[in-house]
Amino acid sequence: MDVELDLNQVRELLLMFDQTSVTELNLKSGELELQLRKREHISGSTPVVVAPAPASTLTPTPAPPPAVTPDPEPTPPPANRKTIDIVAPMVGTFYRAPAPDEPPFVEVGDTVKKGQVVCIIEAMKLMNEIEAEVNGQVVEILVQNAEPIEYGQTLMRILPN
Numbered sequence: 001m002d003v004e005l006d007l008n009q010v011r012e013l014l015l016m017f018d019q020t021s022v023t024e025l026n027l028k029s030g031e032l033e034l035q036l037r038k039r040e041h042i043s044g045s046t047p048v049v050v051a052p053a054p055a056s057t058l059t060p061t062p063a064p065p066p067a068v069t070p071d072p073e074p075t076p077p078p079a080n081r082k083t084i085d086i087v088a089p090m091v092g093t094f095y096r097a098p099a100p101d102e103p104p105f106v107e108v109g110d111t112v113k114k115g116q117v118v119c120i121i122e123a124m125k126l127m128n129e130i131e132a133e134v135n136g137q138v139v140e141i142l143v144q145n146a147e148p149i150e151y152g153q154t155l156m157r158i159l160p161n
Contacts, residue, residue: 009124009125010034012124012125013034013036013124014036016091016092016123016124016148017036017038018038019148020091020148020150020151021150022038022091022150022151023037023038024036024037024038025037082160083139083140083157083158083159083160084133084134084136084157084158084159084160085154085155085156085157086118086119086130086132086133086154086155086156086157086158087152087153087154087155088121088130088149088150088151088152088153088154088155089121089128089130089151090121090123090128090151091123091148091149091150091151092121092122092123092124092128092148092149093121093122093123093146093147093148093149094119094120094121094143094144094145094146094147094148094149094155095119095120095121095122095127095145095146096119096141096145097120097145098120104145105117105118105119105120106118106119106138106141106156107138107141108138108139108140108141109137109138109139110137110138111135111136111137111138111161112132112135112136112137112138112158113132113135114131114132114133114134114135115131115132116131116132117129117130117131118130118131118132118138118155118156119155119156121149130155132158133158134158134160134161135160135161136158136159136160136161137158137159137161138156138157138158139157139158139159140156140157141155141156142154142155142156142157143155143156
């Protein structure tokens with residue numbers, strides 16, 4: 001399968017890459033070969049792009065490093081009950097609602113059913129619905145709306161019924 005990327009998609013990929021702790025990414029498809037590596041600088045990390053020889057050289061402007069905000073203190077679930085974490089299956093942007101003018105899929109305290117959509121992760125302009133894996137109650141939402149997220153990052157916790 002050959003992948004074709006336009007300049008806007010490459011820019012978006014670079015921005016997403018810069019906002020994660022991933023330090024190296026290799027993408028190969030047909031004649032396209034894209035290698036991204038971060039080098040540590042005093043001002044933050046900057047992606048390095050290696051383009052294939054026949055293609056034009058891309059020189060993106062690196063994004064400024066993301067602002068670091070302290071994580072809010074999560075409230076612990078009851079000591080005798082185990083929660084189920086909903087984790088990010090991909091790198092992207094976390095959205096709590098289907099659209100900016102619509103209510104969130106879930107709030108802390110809401111009861112959810114297995115298969116119910118609890119959030120959306122946008123990755124490469126695709127909206128990916130994330131579903132609850134168990135019936136239960138949402139006890140924590142650990143990510144702010146429109147916040148960049150990493151693969152494997154815990155998004156919310158559900159106390160199973």
